[in-house]
Amino acid sequence: MFDILEADIIVLQETKIQRKDLVDDMVLVPGWDCYWSLPKHKKGVAFPCHFDRYSGVVIYTKQSVCAPIRAEEGISGTLCPPGSATSFREGPEDQRIGGYPTKEQLDALCVDATILDSEGRCVVLEFPAFVLFGVYSPANRDETRDDFRLGFVEVLDTRIRNLVALGKRVFLTGDLNISREALDTANAEATMRKHGYTQEEYLSTPARRIFNQLLEGGKIFGETDPGRREPVLWDICRGFHPGRKGMFTCWEQKVNARPGNYGSRIDYVLCSLDMKDWFLDSDIQEGLMGSDHCPVYATMKDRIELGGRSVHTVDLMNPLGMFSDGQRQRAYCVRDMLPLSGRLIPEFDGRRNIRDMLTRKPSMAKPQSSPFTIRRAVDSGEPEESNESPAEKMSPADPHDNNGIIKDTGAGIASPAMARKRSSVEPSTQKLPKRPKSGASMPAPPTVTGKGQQSLKGFFKTAPTPQDSANGTKNDNPTVSSNALLPAIDLQARSSNPPPYNSEIMSFESTSATSTLAAMAPNSIAISSTHIPPSQGVTYPLNAETVHDPIQSKETWSKLFTKPAAPRCEGHDEPCKTMLTKKNGMNLGRSFWMCTRPLGPSGQKERNTQWRCHTFIWCSDWNPASMRETKS
Secondary structure, eight states: OHHHHTOSEEEEEOOOOOGGGOOHHHHOOTTEEEEEEOOSSSBOSSOTTSBOTTOOEEEEEETTTOOOSEEEESSSSOSOOTTOSSOGGGSOGGGOOOOOOOHHHHHTSSSOHHHHTTTOOEEEEEOSSOEEEEEEOOOOOOGGGHHHHHHHHHHHHHHHHHHHHTTOOEEEEEEOOOOOSGGGBTTHHHHHHHHTOOHHHHHTSHHHHHHHHHBTTOOOSSSOOTTOSSOOEEEHHHHHSTTOSOOOOEEOTTTTOTTTTOEEOOEEEEEEGGGGGGEEEEEEOTTOOSSSBOEEEEEEOSEEEETTEEEEHHHHSSOTTSEETTEEOSOOOGGGOOTTBGGGSTTTTTOOOHHHHHSOOOOOOOOOOOOBEEEEEOOOOSOOSOSSOHHHHOOOOOTTOOOBOEEEESOOOOOOOOOOOOOOOOOOOOOOOOOOOTTSOOOOOOOOOOSOOOSGGGGGSOOOOHHHHHHTOOOSSOOOOTTTTTTTBOOHHHHTOOOOOOOSSOOOOOHHHHHHHHHHOTTOOOOOOOOOOGGGOOOOOOOTTTBOOHHHHHHHHHHHHSOOOOOBOTTTOOBOEEEEOOSSSTTTTOEEEEOOSOOOTTSSOOSSSSSOOOOEEEGGGOOHHHHHHHHO
16 A cells, blocks of 8 residues: 555544554554554444444654654644653643643533544644644534534634644645535535525535635635634645646445546645645545545655755654755664554554564665655545455555655555454264163164255255165166155155055156156156066056146245346446435335446436436336336
8 A cells, every 4th residue: 555655654544443453564564653543432422323433543654754753642632642641731841742722712612622532533743844633524424413523623723723823834634524615516506506505605614614714715705703814724735726626535435426526525635824835746646446535645845945945855854863954864763753653552562563574674775865745645434445454455665765745545444354263173062872771772873864954955956765875885877766756746645555565666657757757857867667566566646736846946946045137227228236225214224226327427317328327116116027028
């Protein structure tokens, strides 16, 4: 994954794991350090009905290019560093990033600040150049989360403004779950008309209004809110592509909206206004699959103007004295790790990745001058589509590659696979027969003929003859005995108590019956016709009512366990797919057939186009037989 992204700083959101799910491939990545913010609970604290295990943020930094000087978890500063009972905001002055919301600002929230930071939604790293925020903002799913969502956006806005007021530069990246304006949402005008609200109402939703006041050029209606008079951040990607349409970063997977580019732009790379001249390029990577989001990146220049002099970028991305004019002065070592580093988690502290142990460490080489790129590869989601987790795709990166890139990747890390259970061979636990009472005869041990019928397939197999089982012989063309045919043939003579006879083989005087049974036998079984002595001249007549065709029985069973043929859609004459209704109402839980093609740019079903047609059939109403008769 790291080789594909070609980044020096990677930000992932929606990692979908808790601390117990971390494994070596996620933490002990050769040449990289990592900083995690993971959910504290499997379910939300303030809203127990909502799962927050899908959240989680991690920032990876390449040790050969950059090293933060401070690291924190959460946006409010109320959490505590690992192994400490003192919160970040109350720690020593030289260890605090600063800009924390004041007590009055926190008291104005509808949600406690500690709860806001309990879902693993923000990691903050400070470099000498700027303060980096990796954020996964709550989505606007239902009304029960409105207070939590709005409180998170307000605290984030406050923290950023406070840091800028302290003279620090800010770089914000992540899945903010907010689209700026109509240009950032597919078919926004039609959606507004459909729901009956105006553009002013669209832009005035609380979270979008706060976000637009934070950005330079953000659209708002009316006067700005108190405390938000001036914008403080610049939208880097939109700045390089001001009028570009369809620059979306997220698509709905349930309706397969990505091929038709029916999505929205909710993932950003933002920076302080005085950092505008630091960047060479910024764009999205819509062709990189593996998530419902795509990566977003920003590339920094190799050298920047700061304080009237030209400074190498790597000098500002590492602690003082590690680089000088782009040349490394000392190597990255353990003392450079911060308390929040994933490598210092007790489960991983002092250990090495096995790949790192087997790889020879190259000699130190002088870094080559190249642009430093800040890339954000957006948050995941489900992966969706790939069975491999991003952590499984990680490969060792060149520890001396000086191409600086900060990337926030959209492929969330899926939970690691559970360890395979050990297979244990247990001895046979067959119970011994009970000892009979004195005077009673010992019963004969049961005859073991096999494991018995394991599936319905055994119903249609022919049982071996008793003579073959007793003699242990194998006959390629076995003779079918009367006992072997009992499951398929009803013998009328049995009900009339026929005279006893010693032969195990049935006698059929009718050659037509013999040929019929031969055709019915599935494995070319030969049926012998052995005549009973005239003194016992007993025959067993066969007719259509007493013979059950095993092939017909097999077909009947197959129909019961075989999925019905899928209907074909009206617009393209292609097999439909089934979907399940999850919306509350009278149809909740019902399945239906629909066109398999993705939605088009309009977001609606269309006629006579390459996109999804109007086909809709309830599964309970679909009858393949009746449809064939109708067409014929």
